[in-house]
Amino acid sequence: DAGVIQSPRHEVTEMGQEVTLRCKPISGHNSLFWYRQTMMRGLELLIYFNNNVPIDDSGMPEDRFSAKMPNASFSTLKIQPSEPRDSAVYFCASSLRQGFGLAGEGSKNIQYFGAGTRLSVL
Amino acid sequence: KQEVTQIPAALSVPEGENLVLNCSFTDSAIYNLQWFRQDPGKGLTSLLLIQSSQREQTSGRLNASLDKSSGRSTLYIAASQPGDSATYLCAARMDSSYKLIFGSGTRLLVRP
Numbered sequence: 732d733a734g735v736i737q738s739p740r741h742e743v744t745e746m747g748q749e750v751t752l753r754c755k756p757i758s759g760h761n762s763l764f765w766y767r768q769t770m771m772r773g774l775e776l777l778i779y780f781n782n783n784v785p786i787d788d789s790g791m792p793e794d795r796f797s798a799k800m801p802n803a804s805f806s807t808l809k810i811q812p813s814e815p816r817d818s819a820v821y822f823c824a825s826s827l828r829q830g831f832g833l834a835g836e837g838s839k840n841i842q843y844f845g846a847g848t849r850l851s852v853l
Numbered sequence: 854k855q856e857v858t859q860i861p862a863a864l865s866v867p868e869g870e871n872l873v874l875n876c877s878f879t880d881s882a883i884y885n886l887q888w889f890r891q892d893p894g895k896g897l898t899s900l901l902l903i904q905s906s907q908r909e910q911t912s913g914r915l916n917a918s919l920d921k922s923s924g925r926s927t928l929y930i931a932a933s934q935p936g937d938s939a940t941y942l943c944a945a946r947m948d949s950s951y952k953l954i955f956g957s958g959t960r961l962l963v964r965p
Contacts, residue, residue, distance in 0.1 A: 762951070776952050776953065822897070838902060841902055843899065844897040846895055
């Protein structure tokens with residue numbers, strides 16, 4: 732498998748513009764996560780999907796951020812309008828499951844990360 | 854609120870040395886603890902996952918331990934190599950939650 736694929740790898744935009752980040756999870760994985768990484772705050776979970784349904788979006792900073800997962804193989808994170816403080820590296824990750832099964836199933840909880848999108852908002 | 858701390862923030866060692874990276878968490882009600890590696894400009898790579906019922910996990914030269922009662926996990930790297938140079942992050946997943954709470958990482962440099 733090619734792993735989690737994110738596009739674009741780099742995005743430079745001007746304040747006020749709309750930005751769309753894309754993610755293709757590993758085939759067969761039913762859990763998808765969007766993270767943001769900054770020097771100041773480290774890695775933070777933005778939103779979690781299970782079977783294409785958003786389970787928790789409490790980490791989404793504000794209404795300017797939205798995420799969708801129209802099918803099992805594609806997700807988008809959109810920022811509209813973008814602001815300089817949104818500059819960060821955005822990661823998408825997927826896992827086979829995020830259940831609470833037997834200890835032996837722990838490996839299915841492992842999250843596989845994409846290479847990330849480095850966003851710069853000028 | 855769970856807080857995850859990693860010490861030291863940075864570490865430089867000569868090649869061949871055995872080393873230990875530390876991770877501490879404030880809430881012992883964790884479901885599992887994971888160690889990741891991040892190379893510059895890259896995503897995270899999962900190294901080891903320890904369930905709360907386990908004491909340690911091993912993969913090659915890596916060994917991770919977990920002590921819930923003391924709120925600590927360690928990552929032991931044997932016979933370090935320059936290719937081990939990266940940032941190592943630990944992340945705790947809480948009981949009844951899917952969220953990973955990440956530490957700020959330890960930046961490791963292994964000198965040839």
